Amino acid sequence: MTDQTVPTTAAGEAATARGEQTRQLILETAMRLFRERGYARTTMRAIATEAGVAVGNAYYYFQSKEHLIQEFYARTQTEHRAAAEPVLERESNFAARLAGVLHAGIDVLTPSHEFAASFFKTAAEPTSPLSPFSAESSGPREASIGLYAEVLTGSTAKVDAELRRQLPELLWLAYMGVVLFWVYDRSPGQARTRQLIDGAVPLVDRLVQLSRLRVLRPVTQQVVSLIHTLRH
Amino acid sequence: MTDQTVPTTAAGEAATARGEQTRQLILETAMRLFRERGYARTTMRAIATEAGVAVGNAYYYFQSKEHLIQEFYARTQTEHRAAAEPVLERESNFAARLAGVLHAGIDVLTPSHEFAASFFKTAAEPTSPLSPFSAESSGPREASIGLYAEVLTGSTAKVDAELRRQLPELLWLAYMGVVLFWVYDRSPGQARTRQLIDGAVPLVDRLVQLSRLRVLRPVTQQVVSLIHTLRH
């Protein structure tokens, strides 16, 4: 994870062996300060000073202050994956798998709640490279969707065939919704988000099981065709 | 609308007859420049210069650049209300009323699509006064929720009693979702958002009707109790 001659950057900046060390130093310093002081109160000058480099040098490796966060995404995704592993190994019940993966995601994010809230505005902007829907974020996004594909494939749940194809992305979208809720969640320890997960998962589970029910067949069809329409 | 001695500000700033004129001048100038150049490319200096006042003067009336947008909310809400009036007058079918109100909302927003996208990031921040969930936005928010209450009360739809109480707020939340989609919508004329509305409304309608169905009763209960939990 530390030592590679091949470019490791998601954004695709050139990363030779020489500069990589400085790059990592700046990144580590930035992440530490972000966690200590929050995103807004951490200045680029402070990052540079603490890292022992010039301000301009930080901009040689990172296009902007926002781009420093991209790494946060990648790391979080990797940690999420790891944290979800035991559940995916152990459980075969769909609801249990989904709940486990969602909780694992929030577990990983929890230490960064304040930090996440402060840079969320940036990620929310449609044109931002930090948007979870952006091309720059496609790596972590695809990986995350893959995680929800696993939730489904490893489970014993019986799902309408059409719906099954769309479900991983839908579950990822639901996860984005949970994260959105979590960012806004001001309850101590974000307990409300936990309640949301525990309350919504059985609901989703039920709806997914019901998707094969005769009365709901048209509704299922409608959902699937709507999704199809919206993505051309 | 122009001429009042009573304070008119939503935020509650003091607005005497004397300063009100300057306030309005700055506001009009700002709104014009925002539409002409976009939010980010409009500087406070430019607003002040064009309005013929000093920068500091703008800050006497508005806490920040962001606060200049608060007025945009209030205006949009009022226009939405007006645009929805004919539909609420004419239709009694729930789906037709909902679709009409949602389309009216997007109609009103359409001319400001670029502008809205540029300041959306600000509104998305949980702690921002511009957040649709913030205390400062409670005026327009309550009015908007009221609009969806009317969608329901004026309709012939039969809804589960428990659900009925929560529905206006849920519909408003769905509207927020549509607006979120609209902000991200890069299709020409935001045609996809129109498709989303036309596709999702029958679905919501169906689900609402089905909420009284026996098989779905537990699900409905679950939804209602989850909402109840999440708001203490």
Added chain:
DNA sequence: ACATCAAGTTGAACGCGTTCAAGATTGGTC
């Protein structure tokens, strides 16, 4: 006529993210 005082107005100054022309360092080549 004058004093008083809140309301309104000013613009220089601050700290921020970001840029960029200039300089320093490195590894390869003859």
Added chain:
DNA sequence: GACCAATCTTGAACGCGTTCAACTTGATGT
């Protein structure tokens, strides 16, 4: 060892949102 080009590093400078001590204005009381 001398040169070169690519890579890396520097810090002053720019424009931005925002602040604030100082100033002006105009209505009110005497």
